[in-house]
Amino acid sequence: MDPIGSANKYLAIAMEEYGLDDYTVAIENEESLNEEFGAFDALTGLMELGGKIAKGYADNKETIDGAIKLAGQAQKMFDKGTKTTQKGRSRVSSGENKMKSARSSKSMNRTQKKLEMARGKMQKINGQLQMALGEMRRQLAVTGVNDPDLQLEVVRNAFTKQYFDMDSSKKLEKVLLKKTILNMDKKLMEAFQRRNQDRVARGMRPLVASYQQPTLEYKV
Numbered sequence: 511m512d513p514i515g516s517a518n519k520y521l522a523i524a525m526e527e528y529g530l531d532d533y534t535v536a537i538e539n540e541e542s543l544n545e546e547f548g549a550f551d552a553l554t555g556l557m558e559l560g561g562k563i564a565k566g567y568a569d570n571k572e573t574i575d576g577a578i579k580l581a582g583q584a585q586k587m588f589d590k591g592t593k594t595t596q597k598g599r600s601r602v603s604s605g606e607n608k609m610k611s612a613r614s615s616k617s618m619n620r621t622q623k624k625l626e627m628a629r630g631k632m633q634k635i636n637g638q639l640q641m642a643l644g645e646m647r648r649q650l651a652v653t654g655v656n657d658p659d660l661q662l663e664v665v666r667n668a669f670t671k672q673y674f675d676m677d678s679s680k681k682l683e684k685v686l687l688k689k690t691i692l693n694m695d696k697k698l699m700e701a702f703q704r705r706n707q708d709r710v711a712r713g714m715r716p717l718v719a720s721y722q723q724p725t726l727e728y729k730v
Contacts, residue, residue, distance in 0.1 A: 613627065650665075
């Protein structure tokens, strides 16, 4: 499994279906963030001017505050995605080391080796899925999609497309990916119900979920 390559491929398909395909390339490192969000430097310089911009801030308070808030949300989501990818890489490395250790062990019998090898493989696959999840979240943050529920729904659909494209010989990979998708479904349903409760409390009609169609709450 190529976690970063699959993240790029299937997220692009899912984003296009949601009308979110405005981005051009995936971010490869943290330095690219400033190129995508040039406003960060501008905002930093703006704050350094201190009292000199008091009038300008007062005249444009809503716009400036909105830009600061969006920039902060994007940075937070980007950092979260980066950390998820890093944790995934660590998990992959640990799983590979576990398999290597079991393979060369002289103290384990054949059954123990097979069990430890299986554990290592599962850990590696879960790490690869974690890497893909982190990469997709980073890309979504760059496009300005910072709603965690919308991110989850798009990533879930990207993983689903990958699942159906996956070769039938990759049985363990498909089982673990399906488990990941089902966990995402549970979180999405909880989020959907939570948002509907809020709508009803405000005197609005609840939304009705439909197959392969995002809710109005989830649309950007």
